[in-house]
Amino acid sequence: MTQKITIAIDGFSSTGKSTIAKQLAKELGYIYVDTGAMYRAVTLYAMQQNYISDSHFNPNDLIADLHNVSLSFIFNKSLGFAEMILNNINVEKAIRTIEVSRLVSKIATISEVRKKLVSEQQEMGKNKGIVMDGRDIGTVVFPDAELKLFMTASADKRATRRYKELLDRGDKVNYEEILHNVQERDRIDSTREDSPLVIAKDAIEFDNSDMGLKEQFERIISLVNRNFK
Numbered sequence: 001m002t003q004k005i006t007i008a009i010d011g012f013s014s015t016g017k018s019t020i021a022k023q024l025a026k027e028l029g030y031i032y033v034d035t036g037a038m039y040r041a042v043t044l045y046a047m048q049q050n051y052i053s054d055s056h057f058n059p060n061d062l063i064a065d066l067h068n069v070s071l072s073f074i075f076n077k078s079l080g081f082a083e084m085i086l087n088n089i090n091v092e093k094a095i096r097t098i099e100v101s102r103l104v105s106k107i108a109t110i111s112e113v114r115k116k117l118v119s120e121q122q123e124m125g126k127n128k129g130i131v132m133d134g135r136d137i138g139t140v141v142f143p144d145a146e147l148k149l150f151m152t153a154s155a156d157k158r159a160t161r162r163y164k165e166l167l168d169r170g171d172k173v174n175y176e177e178i179l180h181n182v183q184e185r186d187r188i189d190s191t192r193e194d195s196p197l198v199i200a201k202d203a204i205e206f207d208n209s210d211m212g213l214k215e216q217f218e219r220i221i222s223l224v225n226r227n228f229k
Helices: 018-028 035-048 060-069 098-105 111-124 137-141 155-168 175-193 214-229
Strands: 005-010 032-033 071-076 081-086 130-134 147-152 202-205
Touching: 005 018, 005 137, 005 155, 018 032, 018 130, 018 147, 018 214, 032 035, 032 081, 035 060, 035 098, 035 111, 035 214, 071 137, 071 175, 081 130, 098 111, 111 130, 111 137, 130 137, 137 147, 155 175, 175 202, 202 214
Parallel strands: 005 130, 005 147, 032 130, 147 202
Antiparallel strands: 071 081
């Protein structure tokens, strides 16, 4: 591509946003940022400090301690993507557990957390040439992004994908629990007061309920090449 652009990918949980974003970044030679990993890392920190669990939530304690949360990404050549680093510790695997998934949407409702992470995300993308996925990238982080995509799929399809992903990783999981988690995250993400999950007016919606990754990627990269070369 002759000009670098910003690609913002938003959408519901388990719609394959990160997979598509990684493919696009690799194809275009762009930087990829998984903002969901950043919120998951803050969630992990809150769990470690006992600010949040399934039975309690102390947001004010986390807010007061946010200055001690340092986030960064380190590219892993063998994996082909950047891994999440929390306070100098690689937490890429730890942040992908169902325990973190159950709590991350609650952490994402905290305005102070969102303000901190949005500022860091905007700094990462100030020179364009970036693919970023999350919940508010096209509406809040990069409202002027040249290309905005919104990924969606049925809750059942998304829960099935997540279930298979965790099984393949060797985790002991229950499908009904995962389906409930997907539905609850949808509810919290869509109804929170600060930066709720909504489709940007100029976003292109992709329902991939019955679309494979190959077809999805080919459609999106064709869109990029047709409009931004």
